Amino acid sequence: MPDVQHKRGTRAALDALAAANGLKTGQIYLITDEGRIAVATGMGAYVAYAKQSEAGGGGSDPWTTLKQGSDLSNSAVTTIESGDLVFNPSPNKTYEIEAKLMFTSAANATGVQMGLTFPTASGATGACRVQIGSGGAADTLVHNASSLSNTTVKVGAINAVGNSAPFFGRIDCIYKAPAAIGSGGIRLVFNSEVAGSAVTLIAGSILRHREL
Incomplete structure (x- = not known):
């Protein structure tokens, strides 16, 4: 058999490389201390795959x-x-999308708005529930859309638990892709509600998706 070699290292080393935006999109990595492979989905993100022994029913x-x-x-x-929380849906597929996100803000009175932006895709449909909040100051948007083409679905909330304490955002969507999809992908977006006062998306926040 031909000799094929891939980059290898511990999970901690791979996380450090991702934090430095040092991954190469599409590169396969061997996580040596876990005996599993990972594939870089961006310069700062990767997907680690389950071993057969870990997947229920051998799947x-x-x-x-x-x-x-x-x-x-x-x-x-x-x-x-x-930049990291983005994926390109395939035509004529239906997706379940989840995001679990952490934010901080520069001041207690500074709110954050967050959500998803969908690519231009005539005929795309779906529904989303977007929620963010802390200390009882929560905001929820339920978006039942006849069209999710070139659309941003987002909500905002004030950080009520102290500017240094992370507060939580959650997104749940069903997205039905049409035959033709524009560029850009489905991507996590956010902004401050107060100009000049920063809000921060915290490392370790995740977005995941699967075909239905």
Whole structure:
């Protein structure tokens, strides 16, 4: 058999490389201390795959999980993309999407808005529930859409538990992709509600998706 070699290292080393945006998209990595492989989905994100012994019934995990590799701040009232929490849906597929996110803000009175932006795709449909909040100051949006083409679905909330304490955001969506999908992918976006006062998406926040 031909000799094929892949980059290898411990989980901690791979996490450190991801935090430094040092991964190469599409590269296969061997996690030596766990005996499993991972594939880089971006410079700061990777997907680690279950071993056969870990998957129920001998199958594989149907979820693809993306992780925010490093803290990312935004002090503007216009949205920015996380960069790591993005994926490209395939045509004529239906997806379940979940995101579990952590944020901090520069001041207790500074709120964060967060959500998903969907690519231009005529005929795309779905429904989303987007929730963020802390200390009882929560905001929830239920978005039942006849169209999820070139759309951003987001909500905002004030950090009520102290600016240094992370507060939680959650997104749940069903997305039905049409035959033709524009570029950009489905991506996590966020912004501050107060110009000049930063909000930060914390490393370790995740977005995962699976085909239904």
